[in-house]
Amino acid sequence: MKIPPHLRLFLLASFVLLFAFATLAAVLTWNTLQQPSRQPAASKAVIAPVLDPEQALRRLSQALSVPTISWQDPAIDTKQTFDKLHQQLEQGFPEIYKQLKPERIGQNLLIRWPGTDAKLKPVLFAAHLDVVPVENRNSWQKPPFSGARSGGFVWGRGSLDDKNSAMALLEALETRIKTGRLPKRSIYLAFGADEEIGGKGAQSLVRRLKSQKVKLAAVLDEGMVIVPGSMIGLNPPVALIGIAEKGYLTLEIKAEQLGGHASMPPQETAVDILGTALQRLRNQPLPARIEGPAAELFNWLGPEMPTLRRVALANRWLAEPLLLSQLAAKPSTNALIRTSFAPTMLSASPKENVLASQAKSVINLRVLPGDTPEMIQEHFKRVINDDRVKVRAISPLATAKASRVSRTDSEFFKLLSGSVKEVFPQVLIAPNLVLAATDSRHYEPITEDIYRFQPLFLSEKDLDRIHGRNERISESGYLRMIQYYQHLMGKM
Ligand SMILES: [Zn+2]
Structure with missing residues (x-):
């Protein structure tokens, strides 16, 4: 019997695809089985002296x-x-x-x-x-x-x-x-x-x-x-x-412009410049990653999870992007995977009809192990990308690094x-x-x-x-x- 060429191609493609799936399933299963439970055994009876x-x-x-x-x-x-x-x-x-x-x-x-x-x-x-x-x-x-x-x-x-x-x-x-x-x-x-x-x-x-x-x-x-x-x-x-605690860093970002009367405003006021800077920072937070304590958390809990999540956590090389987006969606888990960023204070003009000569925002950050204050300020400057905006640390650098x-x-x-x-x-x-x-x-x-x-x-x-x-x-x-x-x- 002669198999038409297009059918032959189809069979070949199906076979390759099937093989790829089987290999992937085998790798996922293997990795999952390679992650045994890390839970300690209760090896001793509880000994507690008499207490009233x-x-x-x-x-x-x-x-x-x-x-x-x-x-x-x-x-x-x-x-x-x-x-x-x-x-x-x-x-x-x-x-x-x-x-x-x-x-x-x-x-x-x-x-x-x-x-x-x-x-x-x-x-x-x-x-x-x-x-x-x-x-x-x-x-x-x-x-x-x-x-x-x-x-x-x-x-x-x-x-x-x-x-x-x-x-x-x-x-x-x-x-x-x-x-x-x-x-x-x-x-x-x-x-x-x-x-x-x-x-x-x-x-x-x-x-x-x-x-x-x-x-x-x-x-x-x-x-x-x-x-x-x-x-x-x-x-x-x-x-x-x-097993670790985050560092504590507060940065001030400041935009300066000529002040003046609010009846003849320029194209951009100090407040506009600051607003744009804050928006840019919001859109490009410090990068997320699963390492250190967060990785340990998943290493320990992964093997105890229901099958699907267990497979995902054992195969982070594949599931990491999905995992990161899930973790980033909740404030409590987002804080585990990145240096967090919270604008807490704002100030600008002291009067309603006066243009601000400077607009300032204070940003409180909790620093992930591995990140440094220098790296963070560098990230800020790059993302803000505007020389009119100055960034400086206003909390002591001694406590800025994580433990x-x-x-x-x-x-x-x-x-x-x-x-x-x-x-x-x-x-x-x-x-x-x-x-x-x-x-x-x-x-x-x-x-x-x-x-x-x-x-x-x-x-x-x-x-x-x-x-x-x-x-x-x-x-x-x-x-x-x-x-x-x-x-x-x-x-x-
Ligand atoms: Zn306490």
């Missing part, structure tokens, strides 16, 4: 009733308030104060529990004792500095950020000391008193440790929590562990994540990027790794309470935090 839950909750409630607010205005004297909190701590944790002699540096606190093996580098648990102010006290269901206990919650400013961490760490340490069993490596607790206004306190603690030539294996600070899996498209809750990215295969990360699996068996673990700044960044010069995580489950609504209204912590969640720290400290 009622007393622990009472101590938290008391601590929340002391309004240790960090004010931007340095003229406001907060000494008495902080003194009161320190007195409470001394009364509440007699073993720590008797045996370990905590060191108070200003209003900051440093505690060292010496380990038995001097060759092992110590670990440090950080938290902060200050809180942000409350805007409208009357709009709270329970007064923000009452420490009220009601409906299974302890209410108050600082109950999630971050007195809960400080108090839970102290409870864990106090009960650990009472068991009489010493840790192998030394454990530090370090509490700053002004995290919310920059963390000079944490810096003074770091200086003290530096002067003692202390080199840490790891720091654990606040930053992320356990969130509902539904926020990420999964069923089980996910413990997000911050280092900590390892997910370090010994401490294994202990930390293993303990999550043991205390919260149903939870998945994933490294992530912290978008805000924490005190932990000050420890970078003296530690190998920094992790940012509170062992606490919070719903999406609860997350809004942080720095917001009706901040409160569930009593059972708080007790579980203590249990987690007890268990983790027991592994040191």
Whole structure:
């Protein structure tokens, strides 16, 4: 039989196409299978020394009733308030104060529990004792500095950020000391008193440790929590562990023109020039990419996803453009993949009938690991493409770079994540990027790794309470935090 040439061509093309599809399917499947689950196994039974839950909750409630607010205005004297909190701590944790002699540096606190093996580098648990102010006290269901206990919650400013961490760490340490069993490596607790206004306190603690030539294996600070899996498209809750935090940069862009009377305006005023510059920046944001913490997030969660997404995440060489466009569509995920850009302030002419001689906008950026302030300003100048517009940094460049990215295969990360699996068996673990700044960044010069995580489950609504209204912590969640720290400290 003779096959006509056009049919032969068609068969050949079909065969090639089929072969290409089969190869692609094989590659996609192979890559997907090459990504096994990274979730740690729960290898140890939870060991938590005896704790009196009622007393622990009472101590938290008391601590929340002391309004240790960090004010931007340095003229406001907060000494008495902080003194009161320190007195409470001394009364509440007699073993720590008797045996370990905590060191108070200003209003900051440093505690060292010496380990038995001097060759092992110590670990440090950080938290902060200050809180942000409350805007409208009357709009709270329970007064923000009452420490009220009601409906299974302890209410108050600082109950999630971050007195809960400080108090839970102290409870864990106090009960650990009472068991009489010493840790192998030394454990530090370090509490700053002004995290919310920059963390000079944490810096003074770091200086003290530096002067003692202390080199840490790891720091654990606040930053992320356990969130509902539904926020990420999964069923089980996910413990997000911050392995890096973004940098903080504020730029001013300024357009200058001759001023004059608004009755005879030129073709372009300073306001027009600035407006065009802002529009150009909006149209060409800093480039997005999946690397560092975002890549780790997907490496850890990909294998736990439903099939289609699992295949996509395992084959980023192919799916990346689609993935990036999906991530860019939501503010919370857009912030993970690029240096974010937010114009926050505008100013121009002081009077309605006067042309502005200069128009200015202030832009707040949160810098992705890998980006530098120089690169960002370069990008701005190139995109604006107008010599009449000047760009300059108005925030300190020291905080503009993101933190280092900590390892997910370090010994401490294994202990930390293993303990999550043991205390919260149903939870998945994933490294992530912290978008805000924490005190932990000050420890970078003296530690190998920094992790940012509170062992606490919070719903999406609860997350809004942080720095917001009706901040409160569930009593059972708080007790579980203590249990987690007890268990983790027991592994040191
Ligand atoms: Zn905080």
